[in-house]
Amino acid sequence: xxxxxxxxxxxxxxxxxxxxxxxxxxxxxxxxxxxxxxxxxxxxxxxxxxxxxxxxxxxxxxxxxxxxxxxxxxxxxxxxxxxxxxxxxxxxxxxxxxxxxxxxxxxxxxxx
Amino acid sequence: xxxxxxxxxxxxxxxxxxxxxxxxxxxxxxxxxxxxxxxxxxxxxxxxxxxxxxxxxxxxxxxxxxxxxxxxxxxxxxxxxxxxxxxxxxxxxxxxxxxxxxxxxxxxxxxxxxxxxxxxxxxxxxxxxxxxxxxxxxxxxxxxxxxxxxxxxxxxxxxxxxxxxxxxxxxxxxxxxxxxxxxxxxxxxxxxxxxxxxxxxxxxxxxxxxxxxxxxxxxxxxxxxxxxxxxxxxxxxxxxxxxxxxxxxxxxxxxxxxxxxxxxxxxxxxxxxxxxxxxxxxxxxxxxxxxxxxxxxxxxxxxxxxxxxxxxxxxxxxxxxxxxxxxxxxxxxxxxxxxxxxxxxxxxxxxxxxxxxxxxxxxxxxxxxxxxxxxxxxxxxxxxxxxxxxxx
Numbered sequence: 001x002x003x004x005x006x007x008x009x010x011x012x013x014x015x016x017x018x019x020x021x022x023x024x025x026x027x028x029x030x031x032x033x034x035x036x037x038x039x040x041x042x043x044x045x046x047x048x049x050x051x052x053x054x055x056x057x058x059x060x061x062x063x064x065x066x067x068x069x070x071x072x073x074x075x076x077x078x079x080x081x082x083x084x085x086x087x088x089x090x091x092x093x094x095x096x097x098x099x100x101x102x103x104x105x106x107x108x109x110x111x112x
Numbered sequence: 113x114x115x116x117x118x119x120x121x122x123x124x125x126x127x128x129x130x131x132x133x134x135x136x137x138x139x140x141x142x143x144x145x146x147x148x149x150x151x152x153x154x155x156x157x158x159x160x161x162x163x164x165x166x167x168x169x170x171x172x173x174x175x176x177x178x179x180x181x182x183x184x185x186x187x188x189x190x191x192x193x194x195x196x197x198x199x200x201x202x203x204x205x206x207x208x209x210x211x212x213x214x215x216x217x218x219x220x221x222x223x224x225x226x227x228x229x230x231x232x233x234x235x236x237x238x239x240x241x242x243x244x245x246x247x248x249x250x251x252x253x254x255x256x257x258x259x260x261x262x263x264x265x266x267x268x269x270x271x272x273x274x275x276x277x278x279x280x281x282x283x284x285x286x287x288x289x290x291x292x293x294x295x296x297x298x299x300x301x302x303x304x305x306x307x308x309x310x311x312x313x314x315x316x317x318x319x320x321x322x323x324x325x326x327x328x329x330x331x332x333x334x335x336x337x338x339x340x341x342x343x344x345x346x347x348x349x350x351x352x353x354x355x356x357x358x359x360x361x362x363x364x365x366x367x368x369x370x371x372x373x374x375x376x377x378x379x380x381x382x383x384x385x386x387x388x389x390x391x392x393x394x395x396x397x398x399x400x401x402x403x404x405x406x407x408x409x410x411x412x413x414x415x416x417x418x419x420x421x422x423x424x425x426x427x428x429x430x431x432x433x434x435x436x437x438x439x440x441x442x443x444x445x446x447x448x449x450x451x452x453x454x455x456x457x458x459x460x461x462x463x464x465x466x467x468x469x470x471x472x473x474x475x476x477x478x479x480x481x482x483x484x485x486x487x488x489x490x491x492x493x494x495x496x497x498x499x500x501x502x503x504x
Binding site for chain 1: 339
């Protein structure tokens with residue numbers, strides 16, 4: 001598959017900034033608690049909800065991108081070498097990527 | 113030129129006031145307990161007399177939801193409902209208020225099932241008391257028209273952005289013909305500035321409305337909402353002052369009638385206040401030291417004005433037109449008790465619940481309520497409240 005035809009992958013250009021809700025006062029809340037920045041949900045560190053993490057085996061991965069397509073939270077990212085990995089800051093560990101991965105390159109491992 | 117006075121059904125007059133406010137979207141569910149308000153608006157839109165979108169929907173839940181969407185894109189939105197219809201909107205009432213969408217609603221107050229009653233009382237609005245809406249009561253058709261116009265200005269004020277409910281009594285107001293001055297459009301000019309929502313839905317500037325708040329943030333959003341609702345009282349009063357300048361009719365949060373120096377004050381809401389006035393007139397003539405308070409602004413509750421209004425009184429006798437089953441009686445009575453509890457001067461509050469399901473209270477009935485109330489305030493009572501006029 002030519003690289004140009006591969007799914008466009010969010011590389012997370014903004015990076016992850018941790019929004020500490022504990023720092024916001026009621027005066028900081030926008031009218032109607034409206035969120036004015038699209039995609040800002042990714043600032044929530046939901047990764048610490050996780051009990052299992054996806055681990056990617058590059059020896060089995062065929063770079064098909066199914067994990068990227070099926071991830072309901074859009075937290076699979078493609079590295080420069082074409083392999084995929086999960087943004088563990090946001091990944092809640094649902095395991096859908098591991099279930100959908102055809103060559104079984106993703107395994108869910110218990111968090112310590 | 114004198115303003116034109118016309119004899120008109122109050123529901124139709126309310127619809128005409130909504131037209132005067134130049135509304136963009138009306139959404140409603142057209143079945144009992146709905147009134148002529150939305151029926152007449154449908155006529156006005158169909159006849160090209162009002163340039164607005166009229167969205168007929170499948171339920172009141174959807175009617176208010178459609179208004180939410182319209183308001184969120186920056187359209188001036190109106191709906192009307194009554195009784196059961198309001199209860200079906202219940203979930204959406206909270207969302208509209210907390211998302212700060214300034215919808216205006218005419219609520220025709222009616223009793224709730226079961227048994228079925230399409231007649232008036234305040235059970236519907238009292239069940240929606242804590243939804244975060246601004247809630248205003250009117251006592252006649254003129255007040256309904258005037259306050260519908262004020263409601264748009266108040267709701268859409270940048271300092272407020274809170275939906276407003278105008279409460280008018282079912283049948284006693286909604287279905288009667290009254291003499292009403294329709295405000296002249298030229299005098300109204302600029303009274304309701306164009307509606308500008310700060311973050312309207314716009315594909316070029318996406319926003320998230322009604323998103324998720326985790327436990328670390330939810331309470332802050334609620335505090336912000338409560339503060340704005342409390343502070344809206346200032347804008348509401350500003351609006352009423354401006355209305356008085358233009359139309360010479362005065363509105364205030366707690367209205368006083370013959371209350372100067374009165375030892376015993378009756379407190380009512382809505383259309384029954386006019387009958388209560390006659391009772392107070394009669395008793396005053398007989399030398400009784402009684403007066404009347406009419407609570408117009410129910411949310412935000414006007415604590416300051418209420419304490420000021422009762423400061424020289426010994427007791428306040430409250431007529432509630434809703435019942436808190438198994439609780440302290442009527443919601444207005446409870447509210448007054450809490451408002452007065454920490455005052456240095458002890459003011460007794462005596463509660464009556466009456467006028468349920470459209471039952472009339474006559475002038476003699478109000479005299480009876482006041483006399484009984486005075487007696488209870490002097491002798492005390494083991495009961496939380498009394499249901500007035502119920503056959504034993």
